[in-house]
Amino acid sequence: MNxxxxxxxxxxxxxxxxxxxxxGLFGDPRELQTGRLGHPMPxxxxxxxxxxxxxxxxxxxxxxxxxxxxxxxxxxxxxxELGYLTELKERGIKIVGLYYEQAYDPDFGDQFDVVKLxxxxxxxxxxxxxxxxxxxxxxxxxxxLDLGVSGAPETFLVDKEGKILVHHTGDVNPRVWRAKxxxxxxxxxx
Amino acid sequence: xxxxxxxxxxxxxxxxxxxxxxxxxxxYQFESKERAQTFAELTKELRCPKCQxxxxxxxxxxxxxxxxxxxxxxxxxxxxxxxxxxxxxxxxGYFVHYQPPVTPLTVLLWILPGLIxxxxxxxxxxxxxxxxxxxxxxxxxxxxxxxLLEKYEQRGQQ
Numbered sequence: 099m100n101x102x103x104x105x106x107x108x109x110x111x112x113x114x115x116x117x118x119x120x121x122g123l124f125g126d127p128r129e130l131q132t133g134r135l136g137h138p139m140p141x142x143x144x145x146x147x148x149x150x151x152x153x154x155x156x157x158x159x160x161x162x163x164x165x166x167x168x169x170x171x172x173x174x175x176x177x178x179e180l181g182y183l184t185e186l187k188e189r190g191i192k193i194v195g196l197y198y199e200q201a202y203d204p205d206f207g208d209q210f211d212v213v214k215l216x217x218x219x220x221x222x223x224x225x226x227x228x229x230x231x232x233x234x235x236x237x238x239x240x241x242x243l244d245l246g247v248s249g250a251p252e253t254f255l256v257d258k259e260g261k262i263l264v265h266h267t268g269d270v271n272p273r274v275w276r277a278k279x280x281x282x283x284x285x286x287x288x
Numbered sequence: 289x290x291x292x293x294x295x296x297x298x299x300x301x302x303x304x305x306x307x308x309x310x311x312x313x314x315x316y317q318f319e320s321k322e323r324a325q326t327f328a329e330l331t332k333e334l335r336c337p338k339c340q341x342x343x344x345x346x347x348x349x350x351x352x353x354x355x356x357x358x359x360x361x362x363x364x365x366x367x368x369x370x371x372x373x374x375x376x377x378x379x380x381g382y383f384v385h386y387q388p389p390v391t392p393l394t395v396l397l398w399i400l401p402g403l404i405x406x407x408x409x410x411x412x413x414x415x416x417x418x419x420x421x422x423x424x425x426x427x428x429x430x431x432x433x434x435x436l437l438e439k440y441e442q443r444g445q446q
Contacts, residue, residue: 133381200350205357239354246379248337248351 132246132265139260140244147197147233148216154234160260163286164192165279167229167270168242168252171215171222172200176251179269184227186275191283195233198242198250210237255279257286316360327363330372331356333386343386355384 134140139156146152167183169176187193197219202210212235219233236242245254248267255264263282266274318324331345338349344356355376362372376384388394 133378203353239350243351243354243358244379246337246381248380249349 134246134262135265137262139256139262140241142241142244144234144236144241147195147219147235150212154232156260159194159256161258162192163255163257163283164194164231166194166196166245166254166256168196168198168245168247168250168254170198170200170250171218173198173250175269177222177226179251179271180223180226180229182271182275183229186270187229192231193229195230196241196247197233197235198239198247199235199237200250202237255282318363323363323366326369326372327360330359330363330369334359334373334376335384335386337380337384 139159141156143153143155146154165183165186171177183193199210199215202208223230234241239247245252245262246265251269253264253266253270254262256262263286264278266278268274270279316324316327318327328345332343334344334355336342336344336347336349336352336355338351339347342352344352344359346352359372359376362375367375373385382388390398
């Protein structure tokens, strides 16, 4: 009896290992831990993409649940998700764009042409749908760094008090929405 | 002729290496050698969140450059190495540091291999001892032996 049990030990170890490794097959290495979950939106003071005189801070965003979507016209996946984000907006979800400028690097003496960028953004949103209540221009990517953004697209769900509840890396599509966002949003909306 | 060519090529290579070294040193200037050292260590230890198996010194991703620049600013401000690492972990999670913290879960990675070795050797030793023990020859053993011998002898006669 005892001997039989001992004989089963290698099989048990093998089974456990198989389960562990099998799960690893479906893990997404880009699904990062993020340091900002459960923390408040970091302080910032950044201009509106369409109007440099309008300055947004984290205080202006309080009082409403919203999605913050990090995007750029240079990023094909961001453009692909615009359609679905527009659908979400039509369902009454507020979406704030954080414009992530990739090419600009003052160390290399780059000139930044905001007028050209506005034109480009408007063209893009006219064609693919405009889900944004407004866009914040993060030219130096400081807010992006404070949020732990590693690229675009990335999307955050933020509650009324400004607490970050979800941080998603990659595009938002119906599957991701159901799996990561919908139930969290349902919990906080009465 | 060939040796001459080699000499010229070698000279060119030498010059090239000399100039690139100089430009790296010129790019970042530090108040002290310690800070330069801290910066070099940090950029090697911090992991690029985009190009996942490169450190931020190695990677050309936009985010890696942003992290490098921020590390530089923090080092210039006189922050210690640990403070900079904490700053990055706050934002990018433990992933961003190549040395993961010891937590109840990760401690398994340290303990488990040792445990497996100890159990394995223990098993061998116990088995060895059991096998080496002298066993008494009992009446029952004698009977069983005789029965078996008889059986084989019968088979041989057939």
